[in-house]
Structure formats: C-alpha cells, structure tokens
Amino acid sequence: MKTLKSVWLTLFTAATLSAALNVAAQVSYERILNAADEPENWLTYNGGYSSQRYSQLDQITPANVNQLQLQWTLQNQVFGAWQSNPIIVDGIMYVTERPNSVMAVDAITGRVFWKYRHVPADGARICCGANNRGVAVLGDRVFMGTLDARLVALDRINGQPLWNVEVGDVDQAYSVTMAPLVVKDKVIVGVGGGEYGIRGYVAAYYVDSGEQAWKTYTIPAPGEPNHDSWEGDDWQHGGAPVWITGSFDAELNLTYWGVGNPGPDWNAGQRPGDNLYSDSVIALDADSGELKWFFQFTPNDGYDYDSVQVPVLADIVWRGTPSKVMMWANRNGYFYVLDRVTGKFLVGKPYVKVNWSSGLDANGRPIPTPQPEGMPTYPGNQGGTNWYPPSYSPRTGLFYFSAWQDYATIYRAEETVFEPGRAFLGGGFSVLAPAPDAPTIGIGRTNPINNWTNEVGHASLKAMDPQTGEAVWSYDQFDVSDSGMLTTGSDLLFTGGREGYFHAIDARTGELLWNVNLGGQIVMAPVTYMVDGVQYVSVISGHAMSTFALRGN
Amino acid sequence: MTIPSKYPYLTIFARYTALLLLLSVFQQGMAQEAGDHQYTTEAIEAGSRVYTQQCALCHGPEGGLIDGVDLRRGQFPSVRSDDDLRALVRSGAGEGRMPGFNLRPEEMNGVIAFIRAGFDPDGIAVKIGDPVSGQALFQGKGECTNCHRVNGVGPRTAPDLSSIGAVRTPASLQRNLLDPATALLPINRAVRIVTRNEETIVGRRLNEDTYTVQVIDSQERLRSLKKSDLVSFEISDSPSKQPTTLSSDEVADVIGYLLTLRGLQ
Numbered sequence: 001m002k003t004l005k006s007v008w009l010t011l012f013t014a015a016t017l018s019a020a021l022n023v024a025a026q027v028s029y030e031r032i033l034n035a036a037d038e039p040e041n042w043l044t045y046n047g048g049y050s051s052q053r054y055s056q057l058d059q060i061t062p063a064n065v066n067q068l069q070l071q072w073t074l075q076n077q078v079f080g081a082w083q084s085n086p087i088i089v090d091g092i093m094y095v096t097e098r099p100n101s102v103m104a105v106d107a108i109t110g111r112v113f114w115k116y117r118h119v120p121a122d123g124a125r126i127c128c129g130a131n132n133r134g135v136a137v138l139g140d141r142v143f144m145g146t147l148d149a150r151l152v153a154l155d156r157i158n159g160q161p162l163w164n165v166e167v168g169d170v171d172q173a174y175s176v177t178m179a180p181l182v183v184k185d186k187v188i189v190g191v192g193g194g195e196y197g198i199r200g201y202v203a204a205y206y207v208d209s210g211e212q213a214w215k216t217y218t219i220p221a222p223g224e225p226n227h228d229s230w231e232g233d234d235w236q237h238g239g240a241p242v243w244i245t246g247s248f249d250a251e252l253n254l255t256y257w258g259v260g261n262p263g264p265d266w267n268a269g270q271r272p273g274d275n276l277y278s279d280s281v282i283a284l285d286a287d288s289g290e291l292k293w294f295f296q297f298t299p300n301d302g303y304d305y306d307s308v309q310v311p312v313l314a315d316i317v318w319r320g321t322p323s324k325v326m327m328w329a330n331r332n333g334y335f336y337v338l339d340r341v342t343g344k345f346l347v348g349k350p351y352v353k354v355n356w357s358s359g360l361d362a363n364g365r366p367i368p369t370p371q372p373e374g375m376p377t378y379p380g381n382q383g384g385t386n387w388y389p390p391s392y393s394p395r396t397g398l399f400y401f402s403a404w405q406d407y408a409t410i411y412r413a414e415e416t417v418f419e420p421g422r423a424f425l426g427g428g429f430s431v432l433a434p435a436p437d438a439p440t441i442g443i444g445r446t447n448p449i450n451n452w453t454n455e456v457g458h459a460s461l462k463a464m465d466p467q468t469g470e471a472v473w474s475y476d477q478f479d480v481s482d483s484g485m486l487t488t489g490s491d492l493l494f495t496g497g498r499e500g501y502f503h504a505i506d507a508r509t510g511e512l513l514w515n516v517n518l519g520g521q522i523v524m525a526p527v528t529y530m531v532d533g534v535q536y537v538s539v540i541s542g543h544a545m546s547t548f549a550l551r552g553n
Numbered sequence: 554m555t556i557p558s559k560y561p562y563l564t565i566f567a568r569y570t571a572l573l574l575l576l577s578v579f580q581q582g583m584a585q586e587a588g589d590h591q592y593t594t595e596a597i598e599a600g601s602r603v604y605t606q607q608c609a610l611c612h613g614p615e616g617g618l619i620d621g622v623d624l625r626r627g628q629f630p631s632v633r634s635d636d637d638l639r640a641l642v643r644s645g646a647g648e649g650r651m652p653g654f655n656l657r658p659e660e661m662n663g664v665i666a667f668i669r670a671g672f673d674p675d676g677i678a679v680k681i682g683d684p685v686s687g688q689a690l691f692q693g694k695g696e697c698t699n700c701h702r703v704n705g706v707g708p709r710t711a712p713d714l715s716s717i718g719a720v721r722t723p724a725s726l727q728r729n730l731l732d733p734a735t736a737l738l739p740i741n742r743a744v745r746i747v748t749r750n751e752e753t754i755v756g757r758r759l760n761e762d763t764y765t766v767q768v769i770d771s772q773e774r775l776r777s778l779k780k781s782d783l784v785s786f787e788i789s790d791s792p793s794k795q796p797t798t799l800s801s802d803e804v805a806d807v808i809g810y811l812l813t814l815r816g817l818q
Contacts, residue, residue, distance in 0.1 A: 078648070078649065079647065079648055079649065079650050080649070080650050098649075099649070125652070126652070127610055128610055128611070129611075130649065130652075195610075412605075414602065416606075423606045423607055425605070425606045427605070428602075428605030428606070428609060428614070429609075429614070430614035430615075431613075431614065434739050435735060435736055435737060435738055435739065436725070436728065436735070436736070437615070437721070437722075437725045437736070437738065438738050438739055439613075439615065439617055439618075439738075440613060440614065440615065440618075442610075442611065442612075442613045442618035443610065443611060443618075446618065446619055446620040447620045448760075449740075449759070449760045450740070450760055450761055450762060451738065451740040451760075452739070452740075453739040453740055453761065454761075455739045456739075476763075477762075477763040478761055478762050478763045479762065479763075497763070499762040499763060501762070501763065501764065515764070
C-alpha cells in the first residue's frame with residue numbers, strides 16, 4: 001500500500017509540473033474571439049463576442065428533443081431571483097449565486113468544486129434585487145462584479161481571490177450586477193444605480209493587476225460633445241447606468257454597450273434636453289474607451305425605457321448589401337437594425353403596441369406622443385422587453401426575444417430633489433389593471449397562483465426578420481417572461497418564462513416541440529455545452545439549475 | 554377550437570381603459586371627509602410618496618406583489634404593531650430579500666401611516682351599517698349565500714368570504730355590491746370548458762398558465778385541465794352576479810357584516 005501511494009504521489013508531482021506548462025487549457029483571448037468554433041464551451045455571458053447566443057451543437061434535434069432527460073440539479077442556497085448565466089470551460093461551469101458568490105461546478109454531475117463568497121458592504125443599494133448575472137473568464141482567472149461596486153479576480157482553479165478593486169462609490173449607490181466582458185488584456189464593466197442619481201460609466205481594468213485602464217462616462221462633462229443635451233447640473237446625477245454585458249467587434253475594435261435610463265426616472269420635465277447618452281447604444285474603442293459613435297433610442301425618456309439590452313451583432317446581407325449590423329429589440333417597444341460600423345439607423349418598427357410615440361423618423365428618432373395624465377402608456381414600465389438576452393441564429397436569419405404584450409402603465413411625474421445615495425425616481429407608476437383591486441405584475445413572480453392573469457400583460461416570444469423589422473412568428477405565454485433565448489445548430493430554440501416551463505421550440509416555425517414544468521420562474525437564458533461527446537442544456541428555474549441531456553447519456 | 558388565451562384581450566383591454574377612468578371618477582365621488590384616521594392626511598400623503606419611491610418597485614403599487622405580504626390589507630408574516638413595522642423597514646426582512654431602508658423619521662412615520670391607511674390618501678369614507686342586520690340580509694334578501702360560503706356554510710363555487718373583511722377595504726366591498734362588473738378580479742371570471750371527451754365544465758377559474766387551467770367546477774370539484782385536451786375554453790367577462798337591488802342603507806349593513814368576517818382568529 002505504501003508503495004502504491006508513493007507511485008501515485010510521483011505521478012501527481014509530474015502532472016503538476018506539466019500543468020504549469022499546459023497553455024492549451026488556458027482560456028486565451030484568441031479562444032474567446034473564436035468561441036463559435038468550440039461550441040462544447042460557453043465562454044462568455046452571451047456565448048461569444050457577437051452575443052448571438054447561438055451554438056453550433058446539434059446532437060439534440062427537433063426529432064429527438066422529446067428524449068431530453070434531467071441529468072442533475074443544483075440548488076441555490078439563497079432566496080431571490082437567480083439571474084446568473086453560467087460560463088462553461090472544458091467541463092467546468094462557473095456560476096454565481098446571490099449576492100456575490102462564485103461556484104465552480106462539474107458540468108457533468110452538478111457537484112461543486114469550490115465556492116467563493118464576497119459579502120457586499122452594508123451600504124450597497126440595489127433598486128431591484130441583489131442580482132448578479134455571472135462571471136467572465138480569461139487565462140486562469142474568473143472575474144465578478146459586486147453589489148458594492150467592486151471587481152474581483154479569482155483563481156479559476158482554486159477560487160482564491162487575486163485582486164479586488166473599487167469600481168464605484170458604494171455610498172453613492174453605485175453597483176455592478178452584470179457579468180464582466182473580457183477583451184484582450186482588459187476586463188470591462190459598467191455600473192448600475194440609475195434609480196439613485198448616479199453618473200454612469202463603463203470602465204476597463206487590466207486583468208493582471210486590476211489597475212484601471214480607462215473609464216468613459218455615459219454622460220458627457222462640460223466641454224465634451226453633447227453635454228448641451230443636459231441643462232444646469234442635471235448631468236451630474238443624470239443616471240445612464242450600464243448594467244448589462246456588452247458586445248465586441250474585433251475587426252472594428254469596438255465594444256458596444258446599452259445605456260440605461262436618465263434620472264429621475266419618471267419626470268422627464270425635470271431634466272430638459274435629450275439627456276445623452278441615456279437610453280442609447282454607445283460604441284467604445286476597446287483599447288482606449290474613446291466614444292466612436294452613439295445612437296439614442298429614447299431621447300428625454302420619462303418611462304424608464306433603459307436601453308440595457310444586449311447588442312446582438314451579425315454579418316448579414318441586408319437588403320442586398322453585405323453589412324455589419326446590430327439588432328436590438330428595445331425596452332421602448334421598437335425593434336431596430338443599425339449599421340454597427342457607423343451607428344446609422346437602418347430600420348425600426350414597433351413590435352408591441354406603442355403609444356408614447358407615433359413612429360420613428362428617417363434617422364430613427366421617435367416622434368413623441370406623450371399620453372395625458374392618468375392615461376395608460378404602452379409599453380408599460382418594465383418595457384416591451386428588458387435586459388433578458390435575445391438570440392440570433394445565422395441559420396434561420398431570425399432574431400428571437402421575449403416581449404411583453406398588452407402591458408401598460410400609468411405614470412405620475414413629481415419634482416424630486418437629488419440627494420446622493422438616495423432613490424431619485426421623480427414620481428411613480430401603476431400598472432393598468434382590469435379592476436381597481438386586481439393584482440398586477442411586478443419585477444418577478446412570487447406567487448404560484450397567477451391571480452393577475454394575462455389581462456395585465458403576457459409574454460410573446462417574437463422571431464424578427466432583420467430585413468423587414470417585423471415578426472415572422474410569435475409564441476405567446478399566459479404570464480409574462482423575463483427569459484432569454486438560446487438557439488442551436490439544429491434549429492432548436494430554448495427558452496423559459498415566469499411560469500417555470502422550459503420550452504424547446506422549432507426556431508424556423510415557432511412550433512412547440514417539447515416542454516417541462518420546472519416550477520420556478522426562469523429569469524435568465526439557457527446555455528448549451530458538450531462534455532465527452534454529450535450535449536447538455538442548462539437552465540435556471542426558481543432556486544435550481546437543471547441540466548438536461550438525451551436519454552441514455 | 555377556441556382557446557382564448559392567445560389574443561382575446563385586445564378589445565377587452567381597450568374597454569378596461571375606459572372602465573378604469575370611470576372608476577377613478579367613481580372613487581372621487583365617494584371620497585368624503587377624511588374621517589377620524591389616527592394618522593394625519595399630511596403624513597399619509599407624504600408616506601404615499603415615500604412608498605412610491607422606495608417600496609413600490611418590489612411590493613407593487615397595490616402592495617401585494619410579495620407572496621405572503623399584503624401591505625394595503627395589513628397582512629404580514631410577522632409584523633403586529635407599528636413599532637414592529639418600523640423595525641422591519643429599518644433592518645430588512647426575508648433573509649435578505651428585502652433590504653433595510655434608512656428613512657428619516659418623518660418618512661418612516663409617513664410610510665407606516667400610508668400602509669396603515671390602506672394606501673388610501675383620500676380617506677374614502679364608505680358608509681358602514683349594522684352588522685347584525687347585514688348578516689340577515691346576507692343570508693336572506695341579499696341572496697349572497699346562494700353562491701358564497703362563510704365559515705363553512707354555503708357553496709364553494711364563488712369565492713369564500715370567511716376572511717373578506719381582512720382582505721378588502723370598505724370601498725372595495727361597496728364596489729363589489731354596486732357594480733360587480735367593474736370589481737370582479739380577472740382570476741375569478743367564470744369559465745365554460747368543453748373537453749375532447751365532450752364533457753362540459755362550468756366553474757370558476759383558480760389558476761391558469763400557458764398550457765393548463767385549474768378550476769373549481771359547479772360540483773365543487775377541483776379540476777386541472779390541459780388546454781391541448783380542450784375543444785373550447787371560454788372565459789366570461791361578465792360576473793355571475795348582478796348589481797345588488799338592496800337599498801343604500803341595506804348595502805351599508807351588508808358591508809358592516811362583511812367587515813366582521815376576518816377568518817379564523
């Protein structure tokens with residue numbers, strides 16, 4: 001026995017030495033750049049720099065999807081919406097848990113290798129839940145933003161912290177809820193706090209040291225271009241947070257970020273002007289952070305129409321011309337296609353009922369039609385859609401996302417004095433309901449009985465054609481959905497919803513192929529990966545992550 | 554086959570808009586003197602603003618979005634006194650689901666006043682009559698017990714009213730009696746279902762999702778049905794009861810009785 005042990009130790013020592021030289025196992029920038037070529041992994045929040053959430057894996061097909069079987073479940077240990085998106089690297093999954101824990105999980109069995117806990121400072125202020133949406137990886141490191149506005153680097157193998165730096169002032173209600181984006185030698189995050197009168201920004205940090213490389217505000221300072229879209233000192237606390245992971249085009253060396261609402265949220269009259277770059281997409285140079293272009297979806301927004309959606313990039317032939325486009329279903333109820341080289345507006349059309357605007361002009365600027373006081377505005381406060389990640393399938397040429405249909409809000413504007421670190425909302429709202437005492441929908445689902453019903457709004461999964469800007473088909477649900485999308489090389493579309501159903505849908509036709517009731521709200525997108533020749537699909541529902549593969553595996 | 558869960562509500566929805574406006578006029582018409590609230594109108598109004606800014610995002614405009622908590626109707630898992638409520642708001646609750654709020658004293662008092670006033674800054678003064686006469690009307694002339702059940706007596710087909718006084722405001726009870734069409738909660742709409750087996754089920758909806766519906770049928774059976782097994786599924790947009798023919802004094806008595814129904818004590 002003693003002899004055996006010593007042999008084993010010798011082997012282990014030898015393996016350790018070779019591991020140090022095992023560069024192939026590292027997640028290099030080149031691997032992330034070419035993530036589409038290794039569909040067995042899920043290397044970034046949105047599955048690659050284009051953020052298409054499309055995987056070439058095709059072991060699970062429309063013909064056999066009804067053979068999916070539960071392989072494992074990982075239970076969350078905390079309450080609250082679980083909005084984390086896992087990253088999968090060579091059979092190991094990295095997923096976060098509220099408020100700021102990271103777990104390394106065996107992607108085959110669901111067993112946990114290690115767990116790192118960051119306890120956010122007491123002063124952390126989050127408007128809408130202690131959410132964290134996931135990590136980024138590069139080399140042998142994992143990166144997580146925190147609710148107290150810090151950025152943490154961990155050793156990917158043992159979960160030990162390597163550095164921990166401040167991204168924003170927690171006492172002024174800055175926070176980080178997004179999964180970071182790694183580009184080359186930098187890890188990039190934006191800040192939340194749009195309900196607290198922050199001044200938003202995107203900042204990049206060197207992966208080795210945590211030292212800040214650049215920081216670009218989403219509200220221009222005096223002397224900078226477009227500062228005149230604000231009056232007085234409104235710009236100092238005008239919101240414009242960035243709380244959803246951006247995208248990257250290596251050829252253009254541009255990162256793209258969706259920018260959130262101006263503050264105070266519901267009193268547009270208190271901050272005259274377009275309020276740039278709130279409710280915009282901004283294109284920032286990946287190396288310097290310099291702003292190259294912007295496109296504003298909702299000028300002087302009074303409805304909380306954050307443009308924190310994922311910028312979905314694709315190279316397509318657009319109306320006969322090969323084009324680098326960006327597709328965007330915005331919270332304001334319009335679906336847009338932009339030229340991502342210049343930011344030029346190509347097409348934009350409403351995908352749900354819109355009455356705050358009567359349409360878009362030739363440059364994509366909305367024609368405002370504010371509703372009289374006390375009258376409902378469509379779409380309502382949570383928007384026609386929100387932050388949940390869409391998908392684009394290069395096979396079908398369609399863009400898929402969750403829309404909220406027939407949902408409206410009555411807004412009330414109110415003059416509000418800004419105080420640092422405190423809520424800065426400028427009024428309030430109520431959801432249009434069919435009866436005065438009727439329950440309505442909120443940020444998440446906490447009741448197993450749907451007593452608000454589809455009469456206050458319901459989900460409609462839409463498949464959009466970027467050529468026309470119109471839906472080719474839609475798939476409705478009774479409750480609303482905050483679920484993201486996943487498409488695959490076999491034309492499957494996986495998604496969820498607040499009801500807890502996990503659906504597999506034919507990405508070409510919209511036909512339901514398979515579903516299972518997982519019982520808890522699905523408020524993130526599914527992911528897919530492959531280990532040892534088996535394709536898995538993982539989805540978080542309620543407080544559990546469930547992972548499926550074909551029967552027999 | 555008509556499964557009206559896809560797009561049936563566009564026209565209904567348009568109607569609600571008008572209805573909601575009508576109701577707000579209706580409510581204003583009913584608003585009379587503030588009465589003898591123990592909270593000042595100023596505190597309630599101030600609290601309304603604090604609530605909107607700090608609480609409504611999670612609890613919702615009606616205060617009922619968190620399971621097990623209904624702020625407007627005073628339902629809490631643990632809180633009893635105003636001091637309990639004050640301590641909870643300050644330190645947070647629900648194992649971290651609710652953060653603590655660092656409110657100024659006047660804001661804290663205001664938000665508690667607003668919650669305790671049933672979210673009603675206008676102090677709607679609904680006439681409340683004699684509970685004993687009200688009970689007699691409820692069981693007799695009012696014909697309420699033809700459908701409703703109270704404390705184990707009466708049919709289960711309509712909602713059980715044993716704790717209605719704890720979950721509804723007087724204004725809401727009055728509206729239900731005078732104008733049930735505008736007061737009916739959508740989940741309670743009557744349904745008529747025909748299955749593939751040619752069974753017709755009439756009942757009240759208890760829950761519904763994309764693929765299934767749960768009802769209590771006219772024989773008081775709990776039924777869960779897959780929509781794919783149905784030939785038709787109709788949801789009535791009118792309530793099964795008409796506006797009451799009771800006099801205004803009688804209505805006040807019935808409200809007085811309903812307010813005594815507070816469930817198992």
